[in-house]
Amino acid sequence: MTTRIPDAGMLNARPFNVRLFNAGTLPLVATLAIFALAYAVCVVQFPAMLSTRVAANLLTDNAFLGIVAVGMTFVILSGGIDLSVGSVIAFTGVLLAVLIGRAGVHPLVAFALALAVATAGGAVMGAMIHHLEMPPFIVTLAGMFLARGMAFVLTTDSLPVEHAFYATLQQLYWRLPGGGRLTLIAGVMVAVTVAGIILAHRTRFGANVYALGGNRTSAALMGVPVGATTIAVYALSGFTAGLAGIVFSLYTSAGYPLAAVGVELDAIAAVVIGGTLLTGGAGFVAGTFVGVLMQGLIQTYIVFDGTLSSWWTKIVIGALLFGFIVQQRALVWLSARRPSAGSAT
């Protein structure tokens, strides 16, 4: 084709394309910048924080949150929300404690069972959301009640897990230069994040999730399997919550039905601070990882400081959450005001 198109040059120009106002990457850039700045501030104040030991601990202490936040990222990218994950973590922990401690099941078998239950639970919620056409927050709210209730039915106390295999797993680590210990659970978190990045950006499933969060109707018209994708997204979130439960169980060596209260909020906050649009359709799994580390960093800073109280974590997280939500809103608003967006409504 060599026909000259008279006006195509006009279209090829992108007058409003200031790279900084890119709704896609600006939040991620902002997250990274804030994290780098925050870390720099910490290091200036407490030079000891610049060590692989602190960094490795940051990963270990937030491993369960990091894992569950990967699943949450997919849910939010698809335009949904999953309030059940904290309860699922607690339930998984209790289930493991019961299976291993009371029933004498080998931990690996118990892990497989727990993951299967958590994944199936997520899939059921996804199916309800899709088929009953109900808001995800109320469906997963029911899931939250149910998982927490089941955990309580299994036990009301904190059950310790004592098993040689557990001890082995807990002692596994990879020594980093500088004396830091990358524990197994930290490794699992990193692995899950990497897997999440690949799943989100390099598979058809990932593209379908973004498509769903962008516009359900258009996605369906373009041939995205809406129902299957919705179910898969919540199943994935259930799986990561189950995995986080296993990691939490390894981390605490116990199952406690009141564990992980409010983790769903921390996970949502990590996702949003990581630059994912809460209304879905845009964001990065890598950003979520930074969002998790940000929360960990604030806690570490508070520990290092010694005079600050733990509640500042929540307040700072809330402030960040607010900042990012308003930024998202502003970006949407800016793009809606763009003259080329048209006004044919």
Place this chain on the structure above:
Amino acid sequence: MMPGTATRALAGALPRFSVLALILLASWLAFPGYFDVTVNDGRLYGSLIDVLNRGAPVAILAIGMTLVIATGGVDLSVGAVMAVSGAVAATLIADGQPLAVALAAALGAGVLCGLWNGILVAVLDIQPIVATLILMVTGRGIAQLVTEGAIVTFVDESLIFIGSGAVAGMPMPVVIAAVLAAAAVLLVRRTALGMFIEAIGVNRRASVQAGLNVRVVLIAVYVASGFCAALAGVIVAADIRGADANNAGLWLELDAILAVVLGGASLLGGRFSILMSIVGALIIQAMNTGILISGFPPEFNLILKAAIVVVILVLQSPQAGRIAAAIAARTGITRRR
């Protein structure tokens, strides 16, 4: 009242009261002394009174939540706001401030929280779930900031009276809830507010075109929800004679939403009934108390609640609506809502 409205209201009330009666009856079967009410020191005691008393905070939350849900929104921050107002009241009282100052500050804090939510929703046009999530996360931190992390206890009799006193035999929380409910009903039904709220919830575009000041109404409902949450927070703090920033009002936003949904309001907004939401709150509390006194572990509560949410979801879902409409079309009955 027009006859049509009256029958419609009755038709909505009947199933809810039946459910409540059923739960009470079941509790009575499990625990024969359930309906006994005794008078001690001029104060009523008994399981029924207990249901009312324990149900009061959620009922109060449900009043505000009803208005928010009627506009098609939701307020996830009420539990956290309870913690904030409880912390403010307890800290001020413990510092020796008079009750009036403590109360005004606590309720004022709730109103400010509501204003914040309302501005995010109405002016910045952020989805309600997202907007109120911010305060849900931050609120407990703020509450802990106020109490400096400690559980602040107090011995001020005037504040304690709000939580465990009695007026004419009735526990104070019940009296407060009843007065607030009456005031709220008067406010929305004797002014045009109720109609505006419902109109916005049903069709926001048409409401804008009819000249409604949608923003102001939206801000008002979130402020109302913040005020109700603050009041509930004060009652809970007064009841336990202290403020626990971590646990005060925990999960209660979910109970409040559940109460409103049990009361028959749609999460998509529209028609609402404050009284029915309160009945919903009582159903939840009757269940809690019933399970407790009939010797079941209280943990069953959560599972039961989950089951109820699922049942309501199925009943309210568009799928069920289509099926019901099909049945109605076949039998010639017109479906109500």
Place this chain on the structure above:
Amino acid sequence: MAHPSPLLEARGLGKSFLGQTALDGVDFTLRAGEVHALLGENGAGKSTLVKVLTGVHRRDAGTILMDGAEVAPHDTAGAQALGIGTVYQEVNLLPNLSVAENIFLGRQPRRFGLVDRRAMERNTRTLLAGYGLAIDVAAPLGRFSVAVQQIVAIARAVDLSGRVLILDEPTASLDRQEVETLFAVVRRLKARGLGIIFITHFLDQVFALADRVTVLRNGRRIDTVAVADTDPMAIVQMMLGRDLEEVESGPGRPAAAAGAAPAIAFEGYGRRRSVEPFDLAIRPGEVIGIAGLLGSGRTETARLLFGLDAADSGTVRIDGRSVRIASPRHAVALGFGYCPEDRKTDGIVGDLSVRENIVLALQARRGWLRPLSRAEQAELADRFVAALDIRTTDIEKPVKLLSGGNQQKAVLARWLATEPRFLILDEPTRGIDVGAHAEIIRLINRLCDGGMSLVVISSEFDELVVCSSRIVVLRDRRHVGELAGGALTATAIMRTIAAGGADDRTEAA
């Protein structure tokens, strides 16, 4: 003329919904390498025809043939497999995904099980180069103008199907330069031998782009003609279904006294991409008709007058005083009212009762603290139910249970209850039975005798002629003419539309 065998052919297509005939024995042929315009007013059956052709709707009668062989697409995907692709006015792509992902969603090239982004982007660049588009294909689609998005949608549709392209009002939200670009793309596809069905409301676009045009009216095909053999007047007549010789009814309302000062004067009022700036002076008691084909800017004008869309140029004066109308609330406070075209989404509040729907605007103007008592509300509602003959068993019945015409009257009652000085009626008689129709016209006259000013938008030109003092004619989002006095006839309206400012528009073919 050499007639190649048709690429796509429909014979005797019939479709009805719940007993309402939407298509009635429609024949349609599309040749390879032609642009075939499909014209018709609302409800003419254009979109039904497209949906039957693409398998979205099951046809009740008739056959569809491709290359002479009978086909039966069951859904969009089936139609695509047959080679029929569709691009809608609202770009049905995903603005949050990259251009490349939009083109390849669901069929991304893969390497080792993973999406091969590089190959996908390379293929997209090659594909788009064929459309003269060289853009950053990794960037989110939403960052590009609607015209680019439209071309990407076309590229996807053609890549998926490749023989027939249906364009459903692709130019509705494009500016003139963008339309030209889109046309260049369409011509290029035509040269490649695709058959293109082009649905539009813009007459000059038909003459600039199409080879043949088929006009539908009330589900029937009126005629198919070569564009070279016809003119705009003939097409307008076909669309509206009348002849010039028809009896011409004179104006039903005398023009207001020429000396009367305008009560409301809009000057240079306009909004980019919506309506070009216009002047409109409204005198008390006057009825101004707004005529134009669908998509000509009628509703856009109304939205601007009522403050639903903010004007970006011009001024408003009321009784000589300069005012600002930035929202419906301002407009209502000034005594304006607006009955929208789409009463379901913009008008009625479905779950609320007839009574509440009628008092809503008045109550909104009074504010929440000065409620109308239940008795006052009932009195108002009863009065208007009687005056407008709203058929309802009970004023407490949810308005959504009423028939369309009665819903329309309830919205009208809502505004009448506010005793407005200026009321805008957008398609007040659409979907209303004949009796109610006459009643509404009578009512309009009565209201204006009482000093109220009206703007009536309608595609029923006869109706406009009967009730208007003046008629403003719109075409292609411009006010192209004003008719008054003896010149006020349906024919004159059609002439104005057909001629519509053609003098200063040059559309290179």
